Amino acid sequence: MATLIEAEAVSGGADITPRPPNRRNVRETLVRYRWLLFLMLPGIIYFLLFRFWPMYGAQIAFRDYIPFLGIEGSQWVGWEHFETFFTNPDFPRLLRNTLILAALSLFIAFPLTIVMALLLNELRLNILKRTVQTLVYVPHFLSWTVVVSLTGLLFAVGNGPLWTLLNDVLGTDTNFLADPAWFRPLIVLQDVWKNTGWGTIIFLAALAGVDQEQYEAAIIDGAGRWQRVWHITLPSIRSTIIVLLILQTGQILNTGFEQIYLMSNALNRTVADVFDTYVYFVGIQQGSYSYATAVGLAKAIVGVILIFGTNWLAKRFNQQGIF
Amino acid sequence: MTPRKRLRAPLAILTVTGLALTAACSSGGDEGDGDGNGGGEGDALSSLSIMSPYFAAVPPEEDDPIDQALTELTGVDISVQWVPNTDYGERTNVVLAGDDIPDVMVMGKTPAFVQTAEAGGFWELTDYLNSGDYPNLVSENPEVQEATSVNGHVYGVYRSRDVIRHCIILRADWLANLGLEQPQTVEELYEVARAFTEDDPDGNGADDTYGFINPAWPGSIGSGSPYDALELWHGAGNVWLDDGGELVPSFTTDAWMEAVEYERDLVQNGYTNPDYATMDPATWNEPFLNGQGGIIIDVQSRAPQLVELFREQDPENAESYVALVGQPEGPHGTFAMPTSGYSNFLAIPRSSVETEEQLEQVLQVLNDMNSTEAQILLNNGIEGDNFTVEGEYAVYNEDRQDFTDQVSGAWAQLGTNVAGYNAYATQPATPYDEELAQLRLDLQAEDLENAVFNPAASLASETYQSSGTQLDTLISDARIQFIAGQIDEAGLQDVIDRWHSQGGDQVIAELNELYSELG
CATH class of the missing domain: 3.40.190.10 (Periplasmic binding protein-like II)
Structure with a gap:
């Protein structure tokens, strides 16, 4: 404590003795928060090593990278790979498929998370609430491989329970796994099943922070359940919703490689091809690392633009952004 | 210790880490200086490192009985870097980009390999293999060896597989x-x-x-x-x-x-x-x-x-x-x-095997590793330990099953058998199994006479290297869509036209040029 007060005093003295204020402040801050900074060190090292350092390799998007020649030994080709990608006849299809899946996830899966959180929040019996909460988290811990295999079993032609049920109800004889019309519904269904429960965690935390007295007052005023949800609960968690929405839009082009790759086959590939699977085909299978990196980089830039764009929009509508 | 001094240590660590990274990277672009050669540049090899995939649950340990026997047989200390088969493709790229490149690598004819080979990353072996100096490496199926080549240049000793399956x-x-x-x-x-x-x-x-x-x-x-x-x-x-x-x-x-x-x-x-x-x-x-x-x-x-x-x-x-x-x-x-008749090949990177003398020595070792004695080691194991010979068959000792699994799931990956497979076959359990095995051989011999090989197997077209997978997938997807009734003949023709316009025509032109040059 003594050091802290001392430090205050010294920084207070800065007003009297003219010194370069910034440098002084930086040093003061460093000294004062040395232990916090020390605690941060592993995080800083992690980000430098695994997040910033690899960016050095992103330059292969502008080269004809051959591993044997190394990054610097490979020929510099500039924007060639980007041009090839944007003029590629597959580009419109990839963009459309990616955007449709992203929109479905944004407009169906994301609101469902909020609905689920609100429903859980309305449960009165604590033990029931906790049990349900835990149960809906479980699918999150299954890998996509397992989820897709389960889907395969449920929709297996001839003996899958859901295959039988749906075809009986619809009076059809469809192989849902191969039908392009069923690809997107299945993807959304899997996404909702796997991730909705997990997504509620942050909303539930925000809901726990809502002032209970407001509800009591509302009840006295004669507000019903719906009115309470609409006028108290939702406005209270609005900022949380906005923050998550902004983060979600940044992920818009990341459709989730594993799920889509595992669910795609010869018959539904027209609707299943997205940027992520394209990068895999071109980059890994065809060994065009530079081209695939260019595609990935273009995708990342769009993601950054979207984050800033939504953030700006949120602020325009007098909401809090994330920065 | 004053607070400022305390802060110095972590900062120093950061700086050092950063410097080390920079150093590691800048040397990545340099010529690798080889590894485990046991001597300076140009010296004869005293050891030989090989990178190979394995399928077994556990890879063999360094200097296990097979390794020792091979070392004794070839006169060179052999050490194998075993990589799980599922990670192998990825690992080869990492290894090629680094500076610790093994002397021999199991490689497939992937676009990345072709690029690297054409950039001078691997020794061309065509003349060496045709010279007859390495009798155990002379292929019994020249068509297969031709198919492993890149536009007629052979870059590896292929690992032989049944031609008819x-x-x-x-x-x-x-x-x-x-x-x-x-x-x-x-x-x-x-x-x-x-x-x-x-x-x-x-x-x-x-x-x-x-x-x-x-x-x-x-x-x-x-x-x-x-x-x-x-x-x-x-x-x-x-x-x-x-x-x-x-x-x-x-x-x-x-x-x-x-x-x-x-x-x-x-x-x-x-x-x-x-x-x-x-x-x-x-x-x-x-x-x-x-x-x-x-x-x-x-x-x-x-x-x-x-x-x-x-x-x-x-x-x-x-x-x-x-x-x-x-x-x-x-x-x-x-x-x-037919199959392609091979599954990958043993290629020799130039950055680890630097001189022709060293190359000849490596080829000599590969030649020795293809002798009947070595084939038995690689495919059956140690006679009297994990198997015994009965007639023309190997009978495995059940108590040594773990070891046998390592032989068949790892060491066998180093066998090329280009001049013929001379190790023992496993003894069939019943007369019916023996009959079935014989039937397979008969059918193989019969079908081999009518085998239709891919005339473009050895040709590497530049356009195909860069967009072949997409072009191929276009056709294979359309085929299934046609079979499923999703598209009709006209729809199939549309896709084929798209194949032509998206690079297929270039592939045809490039391949035909190479074909007339080499054929």
Whole structure:
């Protein structure tokens, strides 16, 4: 404590003795928060090593990278790979498929998370609430491989329970796994099943922070359940919703490689091809690392633009952004 | 210690880490200085490092009995970097980008390999292998060696595999129930598929069977799928067809069209499993075992596998279920589907083996590793320890099964057997197994005479290197869509036109140029 007060005093003295204020402040801050900074060190090292350092390799998007020649030994080709990608006849299809899946996830899966959180929040019996909460988290811990295999079993032609049920109800004889019309519904269904429960965690935390007295007052005023949800609960968690929405839009082009790759086959590939699977085909299978990196980089830039764009929009509508 | 000093240590660590990273990277671009050569540049090798995939549960340890025996045999200390097969492709890229490159690497003819080889990353071995200085490395199938080359330049000693593996596997009991002969032509095969679907082959009175079992094929065109086989049998050639000295893609031929119509009819009439587009290939055996389907077009080794599974299910009649039939005659002649005849090759990076003297030494070691004695070590193990010889067969010691698994699941990966396989075969468990093994050999010999090789196997077209996978997938997807009835003939033709305009025409031009130069 003594050091802290001392430090205050010294920084207070800065007003009297003219010194370069910034440098002084930086040093003061460093000294004062040395232990916090020390605690941060592993995080800083992690980000430098695994997040910033690899960016050095992103330059292969502008080269004809051959591993044997190394990054610097490979020929510099500039924007060639980007041009090839944007003029590629597959580009419109990839963009459309990616955007449709992203929109479905944004407009169906994301609101469902909020609905689920609100429903859980309305449960009165604590033990029931906790049990349900835990149960809906479980699918999150299954890998996509397992989820897709389960889907395969449920929709297996001839003996899958859901295959039988749906075809009986619809009076059809469809192989849902191969039908392009069923690809997107299945993807959304899997996404909702796997991730909705997990997504509620942050909303539930925000809901726990809502002032209970407001509800009591509302009840006295004669507000019903719906009115309470609409006028108290939702406005209270609005900022949380906005923050998550902004983060979600940044992920818009990341459709989730594993799920889509595992669910795609010869018959539904027209609707299943997205940027992520394209990068895999071109980059890994065809060994065009530079081209695939260019595609990935273009995708990342769009993601950054979207984050800033939504953030700006949120602020325009007098909401809090994330920065 | 003052606060400022305390802060210095972590900062110093950061700085040092950063510097080390910079250093590590800048040396990444340099020429590797080799490893484990046991001497400076140009000196003779005293040790040899090999990078190889393994399939076993656990890789062999350094200096295990096989390693010791090989070291003794070759006079060079051999050390193998074992990499799990699933990670192997990725690892080779990392290793090639680094500066600790092994002396010998198991490599496939991937676009990345071709790029690296053409950039001078691997020794060209054509003249060395043809010189006759290494008798155990002289290929018994020159066609296969040619196919491993990149535009005629051989960059590795290939790992030999059976040239003929494809066959038709049928439910023998169903054939017998219906009084049908084994199909010898594709028309007869179609008739069997029809009968297996419509004529109640299992005699249970219910309409619950179909003919063909086709899984969702993970590869695209020319990857040994049942569809590829049917098309080749119809006379469409093997991926490429030499049409009067000019290379044309198989799928532009009339025979190919005829074949996909045949395939479509099989599906549309219900003579094929309904989930042909989504069935997991890992469950391929199940419909055959359960009596749902009765025809599989795949490699011969699936037949003994099926027999083994029937043995678990119905030990008494196990030998009456599986019929193994050779490749059938097509409407325009007899054509048989070969494999590429090899699975990857042992290539020698120039950055670790720097001089010609060292190269000759490495080749000598590979030559020694292909002697009969070494082949037995690599494929069977240590005689008297994990196996004994009875007649012409190896009989394995069950107590040493772990070791045998490491031999067959790891060491065997180093065997090339280009001049012939001289190790012992496993003793068949029953006379029926011995018969089946003999039948496989007979069919292989018979089909080999009609084998249709891919005339473009050794040619590397630049456009194909950069967009081949997409082009191939375009066609293989359209094929399934046509078979499923999603698109009609005009739709299929549209896709083929797209193939032409998206780079296919360039591939045709480039390959034909190379073909006329080299052929």
